[in-house]
Amino acid sequence: MKDSVVTQRDQLADAARDGDWSTVLTILATHPDWTNTTRIGGTSGYTSLHQAAWHGTDPGIVISLLDLGAWRTVRTADGQRAADVAEQRGHGHLRGLLRPVIQHPVPAATLEELQRRLHTLIHERAGNLVAEHRLRLPELEPLTELATPTCWFPVPGMYGGFNYQLRGAELTVRSWCRVVGGSGQTHRISADATELTESGWA
Numbered sequence: 001m002k003d004s005v006v007t008q009r010d011q012l013a014d015a016a017r018d019g020d021w022s023t024v025l026t027i028l029a030t031h032p033d034w035t036n037t038t039r040i041g042g043t044s045g046y047t048s049l050h051q052a053a054w055h056g057t058d059p060g061i062v063i064s065l066l067d068l069g070a071w072r073t074v075r076t077a078d079g080q081r082a083a084d085v086a087e088q089r090g091h092g093h094l095r096g097l098l099r100p101v102i103q104h105p106v107p108a109a110t111l112e113e114l115q116r117r118l119h120t121l122i123h124e125r126a127g128n129l130v131a132e133h134r135l136r137l138p139e140l141e142p143l144t145e146l147a148t149p150t151c152w153f154p155v156p157g158m159y160g161g162f163n164y165q166l167r168g169a170e171l172t173v174r175s176w177c178r179v180v181g182g183s184g185q186t187h188r189i190s191a192d193a194t195e196l197t198e199s200g201w202a
Helices: 003-018 021-030 048-055 059-067 082-088 092-098 108-133 141-145
Strands: 150-155 160-167 170-177 185-189 194-199
Touching: 003 021, 003 048, 021 048, 021 059, 048 059, 048 082, 048 092, 059 092, 082 092, 108 150, 108 160, 108 170, 108 185, 108 194, 141 150, 141 160
Parallel strands: none
Antiparallel strands: 150 160, 160 170, 170 185, 185 194
């Protein structure tokens, strides 16, 4: 990443940690795609919403983060959602706002297996780049709360990445490198198998 981006991301993480919500919301107004990011190189996995839960901030701040697209289901490195953080800190006034609203329910065991298979596919297609950039691989639980359950996972150096969409209890994954002709592949992932359904389209 450019030094300017790293600096801004650090400013965002610092502001959320310190409860400086004016700075957080100012940065996110310009970069709404950073709403669910964590500190670059950090280990806690706290997003701005997790920090808001930790601080027990005013509900209006939480609503602003949710309006920017904050995910209630994203988890920290130790598996906590923002609602869990708020509960442990005794911030009951945020309980209703932070409770996940699931629009596409999938059994937990199925979701876990889909995620494991997706991560395996990412490693097969771009494992060297994942290791080089120490990427945190995507979680699938946030898909269950999105109106359109689709996300994009870019991979630095791949000049492309992985588009993954939840379809019932299965995933459709499209991956490609835009500088390599014919690199596109489409996979269907179920709890039982990963199947290549199309290739050579990019």
